[in-house]
Amino acid sequence: MVRTPARRTPSRRSVLRSGAALAALALLDGCSSSGAADDTPGPSREGPSAGTSAAAPRAMPAEGAPHTRTFMAWPALEEVWGDQLPGVRQDIAGLAQAVAAFEPVVLMARPDQAEQARQSCGSGVEVIELPVDDLWARDTGPTFLTGPGGLAGVDLNFNGWGNRQTHTEDSQVARTLLDRYGITRIEAPLTGEGGAIEVDGEGTLMATESAWVNDNRNPGRSRDQIEASLKELLGVRKVLWIKGVAGQDITDCHIDALARFAQPGTVVLHRPAPDTPPDIWTTASDQALQVLHEATDVTGRALTVVELTEPDFTVIGDRGKDFLATYLNYYVVNGGVIVPRFGDRAADDRAAGILADLHPGRKVTQVSIDHIASGGGGIHCSTQQQPAVPG
Secondary structure, X not given: OOOOOOOOOOOOOOOOOOHXXXXXXXXXXXXXXOOOOOOOOOOOEEOHHHHHOOOOOXXXXXXXXXXXXXXXXXXXXXXXXXXXXXXXXXXXXXXXXHHXXXXXXXXXXXXXXXXXXXXXXXXXXXXEEOOOOOOOHHHHOOEEEEOOXXXXXXXXXXOHHHHOXXXXXXXXXXXXXXXXXXXXXXXXXOOOOHHHOEEOOOOEEEEEHHHHOOOOOOOOOOHHHHHHHHHHHHOOOEEEEEOOOOOOOOOOOOHHHOEEEEEOOEEEEEEOOOOOOOOHHHHHHHHHHHHHHHOEOOOOOEOEEEEEEOOOHHHHOOOOOOOOOOOOOOEEEOOEEEEEEOOOHHHHHHHHHHHHHHOOOOEEEEEEOHHHHHOOOXXXXXXXXXXXXXX
């Protein structure tokens, strides 16, 4: 993600690629118009233990469970994106249209930009007036839980990835969105982002230590303390920790660009293309590969690891140091999978085929997101699902 010029910090997933920088790298130890309200009760606020309490047990479902809608956001600030802003808005409009072919899309936009967003996205996308700073709805929006207690949204206290980017409006998105739709809000007892969470829907969670056990989000908290909070908050019973890499990109190496559950027991892992120089993602991927081959999920089942190789940069060309060339940042929708297309036809087709095999019965749609990716993000980063409440 592109940085606000006033803050001289790395842009989203910005990588220090020099050999000296990598040698000095320290891995962490330990591993339309306003929408109508839903018919869900609220708005109300619950404490952090509400997600798994006996009175209202809830848990985070897998992404492949049915959705009511997808939330997205219209990038607002020229000082964040600079001359890339028109292109990234074009990408967001195209992505919103692709998702809307499968399920309802609600796109948040500042009031003075809402009409432009409507014209760009077309009638198939609902645009609501809600102040945002940037497009990363996965991180700024609520993380939803379902269960006998009904639907709830977890507010993860977004702080601009450790106060690295302007987030005056984005820090309020989860609260404001939940209030607008009358959905119970659960205030998390820790700070993080939706892109730092990956669940299988059966009680197993994957996360990177670098994005959670970090003083820029959770100062003074140990991994065990954070794990206990995540278990209680999200209704999971086992956490698989991958080290990740801290301080080399704005997210501190989110899990959703590195490893994903295609289904319980099966993990898709980002892998570098042949001859790729060492960087944050190759370092994290190598360590993740070792961890996942030795890990078991909450049922005791060994994991099947499916490697998904990034596109070849000798084919797609130099896209800039922040370009996020991973197929892992795909998004599962009702009846489909939205997958990035980077321009390496062989790699694009191979990734689409692998993801189709791993998600049988879903149609794979490939979408070009070069401008979004140039800011260090992807399809998954730009979307947040609201799961359907089981009848």
